[in-house]
Amino acid sequence: MTVESRYQADIAILGAGFGGSLMALLIKQLGLKPLLIERGAHPRFALGESATPLADLVLSDLARRYDLPRVAPLAEYGSWQRAYPNLVCGLKRGFSYYHHEAGLPWRPRPNHGNELLVAASLSADDADTHWLRAQFDHFLLGEVQAAGIPYLERAEIEQISGGPPWVLSGTSEGRRFRIAAAFLIDASGEGRALARWLNVADQPDRMRTHSRAVYGHFENVRRWQEMLLEAGSGGDEHPFNCDDAALHHLCDGGWMWVLRFGNGVTSAGWMLDQNRWPAQSSLNAVEEWSAWLARFPSIQRQFADARLVDPPGGLRRTGRLQHRLRRAAALGWAMLPTTAYTLDALHSTGNAHTLSGIERLVEIIEQAWNKPWFPAALADYDRAVQAEISHLDRLVHGCYRALGQFELFAAFAMFYFAAAHTCEMRRRSGANRTGGFLLAQDAAFGAALDEAYRQLIELTEERGPASQAEIRAFERQVAAAIRPFNTAGLCDPARNNRYPYMVAGI
Numbered sequence: 001m002t003v004e005s006r007y008q009a010d011i012a013i014l015g016a017g018f019g020g021s022l023m024a025l026l027i028k029q030l031g032l033k034p035l036l037i038e039r040g041a042h043p044r045f046a047l048g049e050s051a052t053p054l055a056d057l058v059l060s061d062l063a064r065r066y067d068l069p070r071v072a073p074l075a076e077y078g079s080w081q082r083a084y085p086n087l088v089c090g091l092k093r094g095f096s097y098y099h100h101e102a103g104l105p106w107r108p109r110p111n112h113g114n115e116l117l118v119a120a121s122l123s124a125d126d127a128d129t130h131w132l133r134a135q136f137d138h139f140l141l142g143e144v145q146a147a148g149i150p151y152l153e154r155a156e157i158e159q160i161s162g163g164p165p166w167v168l169s170g171t172s173e174g175r176r177f178r179i180a181a182a183f184l185i186d187a188s189g190e191g192r193a194l195a196r197w198l199n200v201a202d203q204p205d206r207m208r209t210h211s212r213a214v215y216g217h218f219e220n221v222r223r224w225q226e227m228l229l230e231a232g233s234g235g236d237e238h239p240f241n242c243d244d245a246a247l248h249h250l251c252d253g254g255w256m257w258v259l260r261f262g263n264g265v266t267s268a269g270w271m272l273d274q275n276r277w278p279a280q281s282s283l284n285a286v287e288e289w290s291a292w293l294a295r296f297p298s299i300q301r302q303f304a305d306a307r308l309v310d311p312p313g314g315l316r317r318t319g320r321l322q323h324r325l326r327r328a329a330a331l332g333w334a335m336l337p338t339t340a341y342t343l344d345a346l347h348s349t350g351n352a353h354t355l356s357g358i359e360r361l362v363e364i365i366e367q368a369w370n371k372p373w374f375p376a377a378l379a380d381y382d383r384a385v386q387a388e389i390s391h392l393d394r395l396v397h398g399c400y401r402a403l404g405q406f407e408l409f410a411a412f413a414m415f416y417f418a419a420a421h422t423c424e425m426r427r428r429s430g431a432n433r434t435g436g437f438l439l440a441q442d443a444a445f446g447a448a449l450d451e452a453y454r455q456l457i458e459l460t461e462e463r464g465p466a467s468q469a470e471i472r473a474f475e476r477q478v479a480a481a482i483r484p485f486n487t488a489g490l491c492d493p494a495r496n497n498r499y500p501y502m503v504a505g506i
């Protein structure tokens, strides 16, 4: 081994996903010295592809406030296309859900009782995007390097000592390094790099959601809209083309995401309730994938000609996804939210949560760095992240419980959309974080969600399906509960599960 490279940083960031790279750029803009360490190498395959209006708004606010004009266009589909036509993304106009029954082809119903479409934008120009993470993260890393921020790739951290200040030592691309840093930010996601060194306990039992995934990137996935029209559904009545969206196929105990990128590649994955569908060791990932397609004739037809193109090692299958670290920050360190926990892909909350955590941390560093109240500000951050994790877990777990009865799912999902719309509207009007991320700190919303969640658990206990009378009562309960937060005409039976974008302030 040759000479050791020595670095001095104010803040060392572990993990160069989009979160770590953006954090590094922002810290530099504050006039501090960041350093970025990545275990792997870019470009690389990653999940976490579907953005939301809230994610876009936070990204746009960060780019404007901290003067990152090259990042700003990534906050909307139209500006992205104009600024970076060669940087691949997908068009996301909203969320579309289709409920399937095993063994039966999907058929439209006159009242659209097996589909739900919720628009998230007025037009393609101001729409969300699906991020092809290999390219998106690589682009942001390019910005980090162009800003002259030290970056260590293929880095293995062998020792973290002190705390604070910290000394990190290890190897990067075969060369030894030693980094002295006043503060550490863990943006390593599933790597959870710091937890190991600081003995931060993982407490997955504090998560109610219990899901696993099988996923990959494919070519030649048929457009669902074409198949809907073939099946006799009036696609022209849709508030947006259901493929230009986060398309969800739902079934009892699971669901599938289908996200199309502009280069002909489609990200798709089954998310399965582990309690309902535990992993079968007798099937490998490809066999399990095929078995799930075979259960649902229309989804099988959509994937009939599909060819896997990524990740390089073939289809990936996980065990239980949920993790939850006991602390997200303390003296001398902080984690991005999605390093402190892993939840699930439902509702695409991860990237928006990562960005909102970045925004909060950057503000703390801006206002409290080297000040006596820095530790107290970090403790507040920890408390907020922990409360948000519990809140998101409830929103997602309730939906899992309702997957077998689509009407219950469509009703309970309105809590997510009401929270998202309210937060978007508040942010557009300058009230930024009032109520916390997706209203996690809004007591009235929390109480209403708690009560509906409790009812839903009762309705979905093992006692057979809820009756039509119980479902109607639950729908009325949800409609009343979200009324103070319902800015977009949600829960209106006249809309037949099709909601155009009506968030005020756009």
Ligand SMILES: Cc1cc2nc3c(=O)[nH]c(=O)nc-3n(C[C@H](O)[C@H](O)[C@H](O)COP(=O)(O)OP(=O)(O)OC[C@H]3O[C@@H](n4cnc5c(N)ncnc54)[C@H](O)[C@@H]3O)c2cc1C
Residues within 6 Å of the ligand: 014, 015, 016, 017, 018, 019, 020, 037, 038, 039, 040, 046, 047, 048, 049, 050, 051, 155, 157, 187, 188, 189, 190, 191, 192, 193, 213, 321, 336, 338, 339, 342, 343, 344, 345, 348, 349, 350, 351, 352, 354
């Ligand atoms: C199945 C699934 C689907 C999801 N889909 C969505 C979605 O559609 N929309 C959404 O908003 N969110 C989604 N999420 C959440 C999303 O994945 C995260 O929000 C997002 O990846 C967080 O980005 P990040 O940059 O913080 O971390 P990551 O993307 O996880 O990047 C972490 C980086 O750290 C590196 N690293 C790991 N260990 C170390 C180490 N020891 N030292 C140095 N570097 C290290 C890794 O190599 C990696 O490059 C999904 C999550 C799951 C589990």
